[in-house]
Amino acid sequence: xxxxxxxxxxxxxxxxxxxxxxxxxxxxxxxxxxxxxxxxxxxxxxxxxxxxxxxxxxxxxxxxxxxxxxxxxxxxxxx
Amino acid sequence: xxxxxxxxxxxxxxxxxxxxxxxxxxxxxxxxxxxxxxxxxxxxxxxxxxxxxxxxxxxxxxxxxxxxxxxxxxxxxxxxxxxxxxxxxxxxxxxxxxxxxxxxxxxxxxxxxxxxxxxxxxxxxxxxxxxxxxxxxxxxxxxxxxxxxxxxxxxxxxxxxxxxxxxxxxxxxxxxxxxxxxxxxxxxxxxxxxxxxxxxxxxxxxxxxxxxxxxxxxxxxxxxxxxxxxxxxxxxxxxxxxxxxxxxxxxxxxxxxxxxxxxxxxxxxxxxxxxxxxxxxxxxxxxxxxxxxxxxxxxxxxxxxxxxxxxxxxxxxxxxxxxxxxxxxxxxxxxxxxxxxxxxxxxxxxxxxxxxxxxx
Ligand code: SF4
Numbered sequence: 001x002x003x004x005x006x007x008x009x010x011x012x013x014x015x016x017x018x019x020x021x022x023x024x025x026x027x028x029x030x031x032x033x034x035x036x037x038x039x040x041x042x043x044x045x046x047x048x049x050x051x052x053x054x055x056x057x058x059x060x061x062x063x064x065x066x067x068x069x070x071x072x073x074x075x076x077x078x079x
Numbered sequence: 080x081x082x083x084x085x086x087x088x089x090x091x092x093x094x095x096x097x098x099x100x101x102x103x104x105x106x107x108x109x110x111x112x113x114x115x116x117x118x119x120x121x122x123x124x125x126x127x128x129x130x131x132x133x134x135x136x137x138x139x140x141x142x143x144x145x146x147x148x149x150x151x152x153x154x155x156x157x158x159x160x161x162x163x164x165x166x167x168x169x170x171x172x173x174x175x176x177x178x179x180x181x182x183x184x185x186x187x188x189x190x191x192x193x194x195x196x197x198x199x200x201x202x203x204x205x206x207x208x209x210x211x212x213x214x215x216x217x218x219x220x221x222x223x224x225x226x227x228x229x230x231x232x233x234x235x236x237x238x239x240x241x242x243x244x245x246x247x248x249x250x251x252x253x254x255x256x257x258x259x260x261x262x263x264x265x266x267x268x269x270x271x272x273x274x275x276x277x278x279x280x281x282x283x284x285x286x287x288x289x290x291x292x293x294x295x296x297x298x299x300x301x302x303x304x305x306x307x308x309x310x311x312x313x314x315x316x317x318x319x320x321x322x323x324x325x326x327x328x329x330x331x332x333x334x335x336x337x338x339x340x341x342x343x344x345x346x347x348x349x350x351x352x353x354x355x356x357x358x359x360x361x362x363x364x365x366x367x368x369x370x371x372x373x374x375x376x377x378x379x380x381x382x383x384x385x386x387x388x389x390x391x392x393x394x395x396x397x398x399x400x401x402x403x404x405x406x407x408x409x410x411x412x413x414x415x416x417x418x419x420x421x422x423x424x425x426x427x428x429x430x431x432x433x434x435x436x437x438x439x
Contacts, residue, residue: 004276033228035228
């Protein structure tokens with residue numbers, strides 16, 4: 001439950017009076033409330049937790065970390 | 080170290096592992112606070128990359144695991160009522176209370192709904208004006224702002240049939256309690272990157288100084304965790320103890336200020352019981368008086384039901400880093416994810432479940 005996952009903002013709109021983004025998590029799109037990330041814009045990577053954006057993250061580093069995790073997964077699948 | 084030799088493409092991890100090996104001269108016990116990190120450590124078998132001088136122990140940072148039994152019982156009591164919809168994060172459904180769990184309550188006719196976000200629970204309340212909608216709001220500092228936001232939203236949208244059953248815990252007082260204990264064996268901590276994304280890391284500075292213990296803010300991917308361990312070991316070897324941020328891509332010193340504002344608008348700090356561990360002073364949140372109409376504990380007549388813990392379960396010792404899951408006599412025997420006897424076997428962030436799934 002405490003997991004927060006990185007995703008990329010596809011678009012930003014207002015839902016129910018709240019600043020909301022469509023965010024892609026490796027292809028799966030979810031609505032994320034980005035009320036607390038006033039500077040977030042389309043194309044940014046954010047860290048989202050229980051439907052809420054908590055921080056904007058550095059894209060390169062995020063991709064690097066995800067890549068390493070994928071390599072580990074491939075490694076374990078091959079064991 | 081066979082994985083490193085076999086899989087040379089994981090260069091970054093290998094580099095950190097080598098560096099840890101080259102700096103370590105003594106034995107060190109390092110605790111990762113967060114259950115998400117415990118999960119990654121077991122899943123990616125990170126202990127295999129570390130020299131034998133380094134022992135990782137697992138902290139109390141699993142909200143599902145530490146939510147006290149009497150709150151779980153109260154959730155069950157509320158969910159059984161006819162005019163109620165209980166909305167909950169999915170991983171609370173199988174947590175055993177004194178008598179039952181939410182899945183069973185649901186099977187027996189209780190209207191229990193899994194939500195992904197606290198705001199979904201507010202929307203359920205708006206769509207079901209004839210029902211009382213109670214959101215089971217548990218979590219650490221990472222989740223507390225979003226939980227608080229549900230109350231603020233219900234107020235803003237004038238939704239009067241919404242309330243939360245709140246059980247929130249805070250990391251720094253738990254670190255303090257662990258370090259203060261005469262049984263403490265922990266030399267350094269990996270602080271939880273997502274908690275610090277919200278809170279920043281200023282609160283940890285006095286702890287590192289007082290107990291002369293390094294605290295390194297750490298992320299969740301394999302490289303993040305090894306980087307955190309490396310920084311911690313470097314400090315320990317040099318006899319230093321300060322707070323270091325190794326999760327810079329997400330964590331700023333001051334945290335997320337608007338999120339903290341909403342959280343402290345709704346909640347105030349209080350003493351709190353942690354399941355398996357006991358009461359820790361000033362280690363939780365309660366709902367402020369001005370939002371009392373959203374407080375399910377005040378709205379429902381909830382007598383504290385019996386709260387007997389199973390004697391065999393050693394979750395408390397595990398979450399304080401004193402024992403490992405395989406030291407529990409029930410581990411992999413009576414206790415499994417299909418039939419959990421204690422909360423750390425329920426959530427994927429619980430140490431017992433992580434050991435069960437990944438320790439072969
Ligand atoms: S294995 Fe089960 S009974 Fe033992 S400590 Fe873990 S949760 Fe408790």
